[in-house]
Amino acid sequence: AQRVTQPEKLLSVFKGAPVELKCNYSYSGSPELFWYVQYSRQRLQLLLRHISRESIKGFTADLNKGETSFHLKKPFAQEEDSAMYYCALSRGSTLGRLYFGRGTQLTVWP
Amino acid sequence: GAVVSQHPSWVICKSGTSVKIECRSLDFQATTMFWYRQFPKQSLMLMATSNEGSKATYEQGVEKDKFLINHASLTLSTLTVTSAHPEDSSFYICSARRAGGEETQYFGPGTRLLVL
Numbered sequence: 001a002q003r004v005t006q007p008e009k010l011l012s013v014f015k016g017a018p019v020e021l022k023c024n025y026s027y028s029g030s031p032e033l034f035w036y037v038q039y040s041r042q043r044l045q046l047l048l049r050h051i052s053r054e055s056i057k058g059f060t061a062d063l064n065k066g067e068t069s070f071h072l073k074k075p076f077a078q079e080e081d082s083a084m085y086y087c088a089l090s091r092g093s094t095l096g097r098l099y100f101g102r103g104t105q106l107t108v109w110p
Numbered sequence: 111g112a113v114v115s116q117h118p119s120w121v122i123c124k125s126g127t128s129v130k131i132e133c134r135s136l137d138f139q140a141t142t143m144f145w146y147r148q149f150p151k152q153s154l155m156l157m158a159t160s161n162e163g164s165k166a167t168y169e170q171g172v173e174k175d176k177f178l179i180n181h182a183s184l185t186l187s188t189l190t191v192t193s194a195h196p197e198d199s200s201f202y203i204c205s206a207r208r209a210g211g212e213e214t215q216y217f218g219p220g221t222r223l224l225v226l
Contacts, residue, residue: 044217086153096142096207096215102153
């Protein structure tokens with residue numbers, strides 16, 4: 001079985017401060033990891049995925065297989081980054097089924 | 111592009127009735143759609159995978175006779191909550207993957223179900 005753990009339910013930082021949202025996973029195979037974001041009163045949308053190795057809206061995430069982590073980072077948080085962030089895992093060969101962590105509510109204060 | 115809609119956005123029903131929720135991909139074809147359930151302040155829980163033209167695949171612990179899924183076309187999947195009870199009250203969200211194997215899932219806005 002697979003599990004995605006986001007240890008922080010709430011995270012607050014000030015504008016301009018670095019932010020890191022933690023995500024750990026457990027899965028015996030080779031997973032694909034994703035970060036999804038949900039802004040207030042909007043639907044869930046993909047932020048980034050580990051195989052793309054890209055930076056979206058200043059956010060990056062590196063898959064660390066040794067630590068089974070996929071933490072989301074941004075060096076300088078902005079107020080518009082305030083949202084709910086979900087880490088998700090796909091088991092690769094399972095036609096895209098996603099298993100989500102419980103989410104972290106990020107608040108960026110002015 | 112890649113918009114997914116759900117209908118209705120919210121529904122209130124009496125215990126014992128059945129409720130149908132529609133999920134549509136508006137501007138693309140989706141061979142695979144997914145149904146999730148989200149309890150208040152909790153994560154999305156995958157319920158089932160809906161494949162066009164074939165039976166849905168349910169996650170462990172999800173009653174297939176309780177949550178009927180039909181994926182009759184490349185743009186429509188429906189979830190029917192049969193004989194709904196108050197414990198079925200939840201937020202139901204669907205997502206869709208484009209035909210062609212693209213990994214990205216596009217999510218609907220969700221349907222709030224309240225069973226009295």
